[in-house]
Amino acid sequence: DMTVGFSQIGSESGWRAAETTLTKQQAEERGIDLKFADAQQKQENQIKAVRSFIAQGVDAILLAPVVATGWDQVLGEAKDAEIPVVLLDRTVDAPDDLYLTAVTSDLVHEGNVAGQWLVDAVGDKQCNVVELQGTTGSSPAIDRKKGFEEAISGHDNVKIVRSQTGDFTRTKGKEVMESFLKAENGGKDICALYAHNDDMAVGAIQAIKEAGLKPGSDILVVSIDAVPDIFQAMANGEANATVELTPNMAGPAFDALEKYKADGTMPPKWIQTESKLYTQKDDPMKVYEEKKNLGY
Amino acid sequence: MSDEPLLSARAITKSFLGMKALDRVDFTLHAGEVHALLGENGAGKSTLIKVLTGAYRRDGGEIRLDGRPIDPKDVTDAQELGIGTVYQEVNLLPNLTVAENLFLGREPRRFGLVDARAMNRRSREILREYGLGIDPSALLASFSVAVRQIVAIARAVDLSGKVLILDEPTASLDAAEVDTLFEIVRSLRDRGLGIVFITHFFDQVFRIADRVTVLRNGQLVGTRPIDALKRIDLVSMMLGRELSEEESHRAPSAEGEGGAPLVRFTNYGKRGHVEPFDLTIRRGEVVGVAGLLGSGRTETAELLFGIEQPDSGTAELDGEKLTLASPRQAIAHGFGFCPEDRKLDGIVDDLSVRENIVLALQARQGWAKPLPRAEQEAIADRYIQALDIRTTDREKPVKFLSGGNQQKVILARWLATNPRFLILDEPTRGIDVGAHAEIIRLIEKLCAEGMSLLVISSELEELVVYSNRVLVLSDRRHIAELSGEAVTTSAVMKAIAAHDPEEAAA
Amino acid sequence: MTQRLLPGLARLAPQLVALAVILALCAAISPGFFDVSVQNGRLYGSIIDVLNRGAPVALLAIGMTLVIATKGIDLSVGAVMAITGAVAAAMITSGYGIVLTLAGALGVGVLCGLWNGALVAVLAIQPIIATLILMVAGRGIAQLITEGVILTFNDPTLIFFGSGHIFGVPMPILLWIMLGALVVLVVRTSALGMLIEAVGTNRRASMLAGVGTTFLLFSVYAASGLCAGVAGIIAAADIRGADANNAGLWLELDAILAVVIGGTSLLGGRFSIIGSLIGAMIIQSVNTGILLSGFPPEFNLIIKAAIIVVILVVQSPSSREAMAFFTRKREPATEPRKERAVS
């Protein structure tokens, strides 16, 4: 059987915890011995971990890179040691012969789906959007912003009036939303909220309610990730749409690895996961029940 | 002595927070003289020194060296001008080695790098002149206050091309060390240096000084040649009044000796600190402790006060077994301890005079029972007056007091707890004549009221005046105990000498 | 009492001035800044947000002030917030009553403080490192409790501590003001304050004077743990869930900053809890001001750094001297840098 090293970014969010849980589950089901290394959000720790995996002589490495750049060298070392590397949930800026495949969603596309939904939802109405960005400088923040902006460009009735970082957290999401509401005439001038992840949206929803407005109707709420809590909000009519980022990246990754190990089948360089849109029509409570126990 | 002064200061003025510490003070120093700078605690001696050497910027006045005006911006400037200084508190760096302290800022270098070997070699040579056979590559922290003071002096002497300034350098030196120091000072004087010397010991002034300058309350009282000066005149210059009790001698009182035992230590000791000893202290008795540097006096006190734990022996108070696991416990039993190193172990420098005085009392009462503010103020005022602590007000942070006044504040802290057994380690260090007499009188009064005292002092004259008994220590061992009529300076010297003839001969 | 209060306020003048200037800037950026209305029976407005959002840092700053006064520092408070929030969420969701939950969470906070106290007072580990241990491990412990997810709860009483209000005043505001007042009262009417200052100024001398230094060190770290506990509960209640990953993240730095801005020296000794609370409000005003300004988030850090520098420069002893110099021409009372040389 196989020993696989998994270098995870950290445990900064529920989504990430779910990804870790699912990876462990998948490994167990397949009888894979998984070596797990948590990098505490630091690229240097991930590089260290990958090097240690190489030194230990694992059979394959899963890497969820914290940032796209800076992997050439260590991936080169893995290649020299003939250890296949599979990238999870984000790709890297490196020649693609340095890794076996990348199992990721398309972050820009996610933003695009969210933006598209909003454009469709408001039709021709004038709509001022406030945006809760992810951590300044992180790739999901940059790409989800880009995708969303692409989707609304050309629709002059929809425009972003305020945009601040909420650090991907509920607390900051709530705090920033509070100030958005004050700055925009008590929220009366805001038509929609776009949050780079669900956690910030959940925080912002509370802020909207405390300001005496109705999230979901007075202010539309669209966000990304599809964590269980947002489905509860959708079921209550307080959130409108979310774009799923599946935490099960490891399944396809292990499939590819097993095939490769068995007979050398090269998988495609990019295995894209679906960016599924959920709205209030999709029976949110049912999805919530399904997702509840996935380790989010 | 040439006519042109080596160093002259004119109309020096310096104030702190509106209070004038120096008020148009003039001062001249000739080449080849030892000039004693005298004055009560807080008179402004240290401040004058600091102004002269650039440690403080002056508010007004003019300083000339060799007739040229100088304006040292910091101590480095003064050092470059050839002025070496030992400031009042031992101002060396315990975390550096002895050699590094001696050569800080002017290390011998080879190929641009510090040459530690040469530095240690030269340090050893320098220190040998002071009779100090210590390893210069050891950390200064591993030596006692006295040793540090000698190192500080050696550094300043080595730095001083023209002027050497010593601010109370002898406070914790014993007689032999003082002799060595004076020999060096004399030879420097003969080489043409000007030496400024601050002390509270009159004997030393008359032994070594050529002229004296007296300050009082930040003002110049006068400068006189020593030959034409009587001791009593000097005292009145300093105090601005006559001091009658200054020479008060006291025959050890009989009641003290006869009092019932208060504390008894049997076979008390700690390996590596003090060898086991027996000691009984009676009510109303003053026990003096004499010995050379590093003989283990302070360490004895630390054992008695529970700072260090003994590894042998027992202690009894009023016939009952007693454990002294911490100063806190000792204090609970009515002990008190004025430490030798007031800066490190004594004052709490940011707190006010009042808070420093009530600290031990409050600590003993516990945090939940605060002394009412009015009571604190009353206590503080009482001791400020009783000990003549010079401060503009009781809420002044104690760090702004002069050295001697800080010492009195610590004494007041312990007196305020009304202790049964008080240990004083060098209580008169840095205290002026007036206060000195005051403190000795106080000691006597306290014993008369039944308090027992253990006093450590390097001044044998002083010690024999008030002690009923004197313990003599050497090499961390209690080697002799003198009592009654036998308590005399020469007997104490002999006792020390009996153990270590070489040192006592000096 | 009043005689002593007035000079106290005078000492806080620079902090108050800084706060006033920042608030004025905020009002210039966002015209409705000082408007307060009532929304759902609850006071509502930007200025209320400052008081409300500043609660965690204000609470942490209370304990931190005491710790810093003893010449210590407590880097673990952010992690302790995460732990106590997690404990509260875990207990309330597994059916313990609100009373037990609160007691449990606060108890854990105090326990964390005692652990820090033990390392500092008994093992004599340097405070920064001693508390760094819990800073690193504590978040792990919190995540262990929540298993890395946001543990949501719906208990209305617990939520009340985050978003409830009494007479329209949000609970967090009441809590930090009350806890602050309580601690000031305890510390200043007992001898604790003076003894803490003594220990922080000269620990050895205090020990020799019979001050129970060990007890005091344990107390201040425990107090810091308790304050972090309250802050943790508020943070969790605010978002109705314990976010072990992010609750209190980097707040220890803000709390330390608040204490320093408030005029308490990192070298220990004299302290002012009221000053620290004002410091916390200054920091929060800056944060809220930045959010209201509409600048892109890339500028946040630069603005914050610039404001900190300006505040500190204005407060630094040297520039106070310089100002005194310019206002009272030619009467240089003291030489600042040299004064320090003897202190």
Place this chain on the structure above:
Amino acid sequence: MIGSRYFPLATTFVIFLLAYALCYLQFPNMLSTRVVGNLLTDNAFLGIAAVGMTFVIISGGIDLSIGSVIAFSGVFLAVSMGDWGVPPVLAFALLLAIATGFGAVMGAMIHYLAMPAFIVTLAGMFFARGMAFLISTQSVPISQPIYTAMQGIYWKMPGGGRLTFIGMVMVAVFIVGIVIAQRTRFGRYVYALGGNRQSAELMGVPVASTTIGIYALSSFLAGLSGIVFSLYTSAGYSLAAVGVELDAIAAVVIGGTLLTGGSGFVAGTFLGILIMGLIQTYIVFDGTLSSWWTKIVIGLLLFAFIALQRGLVWLSERRGGVPRGAAA
């Protein structure tokens, strides 16, 4: 008594060897040249920054800005070489000059404004990362021939381990650091300042220039560390190296330097770095710890090392009877 000064250093070394032996017993692979090479390479940037931190801490200060300076350096290099077309060597020189100047300004503020280092460098931390954001929020790859060339310099040890260029740079920085600390006047001044600022001033130590020099040195090394980090990752990223200052402080303290200032050794910091690296390597080799247990175990091991060290020092103090004042 003679050795007491070096005792903490010796203790740390013994602890490191013991810990390594324990790791080896559990995972024989730990004693390969690969692991040893990785310890040097992976910790190169941290080590270089920690040398600067050692000076700062010995002088009684602290520098919280180094992580941000590292991030700024990376972004500056990437953008200046990539977008602005600055030649690499010039970019390096420019960066080191900027970093040094930045440190000097912080040092000057600390000295002349009498502000605590903690706060000044905290503002510096915000500022440097803020500047990095302003230059670029995205991670910018660096593709310069000189980078490839430097990355290609290594000595392949028997057993497959590599002693890389950046590993060697770190070792060199440590050696220079030791010489500066122990054998130069500046080094003595740093210790003097940490021992007692006022005494140092009264003994003629140029306090202002020394303080400025210390923080300039620290930022210079942080800049150098940034260069090394950019070599390590071939990129500049404004979110890189968050919290490195805490790692550096921990390494310095584990290496036996007192945060109160005045005592410690640059060589000790090297041991501290190795110990921290060892902890991480061990955790990865183990591979069974969840995210949270990773944090808890790091904390516990940190505690174990420090407690062990304290215990040994305490024992020796009891035995040797280090006199009072020694701890001051």
